[in-house]
Amino acid sequence: MKIKEGFMLREVAGQWIVVPLGERVVEFSGIMTLSESGAELWRKMEQSTTQKELIDTILSEYNVDEETAKEDVLEFVNKLKDKNLIEE
């Protein structure tokens, strides 16, 4: 899976945000704010990746157990799917 084209991840004044670019504003007029780990996952998902790789990313960067990492990744991915931001 991969994040659709037309979004930009930026760190502004210490906050991670995602802004839609150009014509993407029509379908997605809001702004997303992400946590540090959310930004990490987003960056990874700018290239094609798998759920397993995302879980590994969290496990390598944060001191959490596998179960928690799985839940967090699943929740994050589902939120992006709800917003129609992912191409499978």
Add this chain to the structure above:
Amino acid sequence: MTKTWSELYTQLASEAKKRKVFLAGSFELTARCNLQCKMCYVRHPANDKQAKEKELTTAQWIRIAEEAQDAGLLFLTLTGGEVFLREDFKILYEKFMNLGLLINIYTNGTLITPEIVNWLASMPPALVSITLYGASRETYQKVTGSADGYDRTVKAIDILIAKGLPTEVKTTVIQGNKADFDQLHNFVLERNIGLGVVNYISPSREGCNSDPCGNRLSPDELLNYEIHMTKRNEESREKNGSKNISKLEDAVSEVNPPQKDIKIPNENSDFAFRCQVGSCAGWLTWDGRLIPCGILDTPETYPLLTGFSKAWEELKQKLSLIPVCQECRNCQYNSLCERCPARLYRETGKYDEPAPYLCELARKRVEYNKVNRI
């Protein structure tokens, strides 16, 4: 996970102020305008060749935008003059949108066609803010020199709203349109949009044959305008249940987003600017200078010569040397005074000298509130 523009703005502005990050910028794309408003601070004629030659090129604006984005720019206001006079407006806007900037367009609306609205709808800005200078062709003739401007502006507002683009109407009150408030208010109520009122007219920033001070309201007239505006808003709120201004203090705030919203509460600060100037906001002039804001063009720095980041650092440093007006800080009318270093400088030639026009207005507001127990 998602936030509205204003929620995000408030959160980021507060953090950007602490870190002194350039978060909000205004790009004054041109000094030329097709209207010739009597109170304007920057209005070279639309066909002024000299002014046009001094304007930054497309490539220069793009370079500044890219560098400013690197420095943190997120909230961008495009202003003029009249921005739609720029032949490259479409190129610049699309480039800025693709830099991930959230854009407000300030315009008089007269050059907005259905084609432009369709194009904007394909990549909508955060806001199109249109100044409506009066409620009739007669008033437009008096204020802007163009009766037709009224018809064209109203048409632009209506097609923007019909297309679902976020649209705001504001007005700048002067002698020539002070009688139009009720009609302007009705105009926005009929369209279910807000009306911002720019109440303060600054002495001119650039010599362009306008006469701001000769056309602005006296403090007495302005107070009466504010009282009337407040009462009418209250009446309409009672009638329509709409959210509207309820106190005089709210009614008198100048509409000039995004730079006015977040104020430093600490009156003991040695930093003279209580708005975002010099903390997280600045203004790029049509000829390439980085200045504090639209009415104050000193001090200035030069992003095209030094690079944007260095120009921003230099501007912050220069602004930190501007003295606070101690007399204003200790004044009993302080709470309802809209002073700032920019206004004091324009009114008196000094950053730290009380300006009689602002003093009188503040005193009258406080006295009115006392008598009326507001």
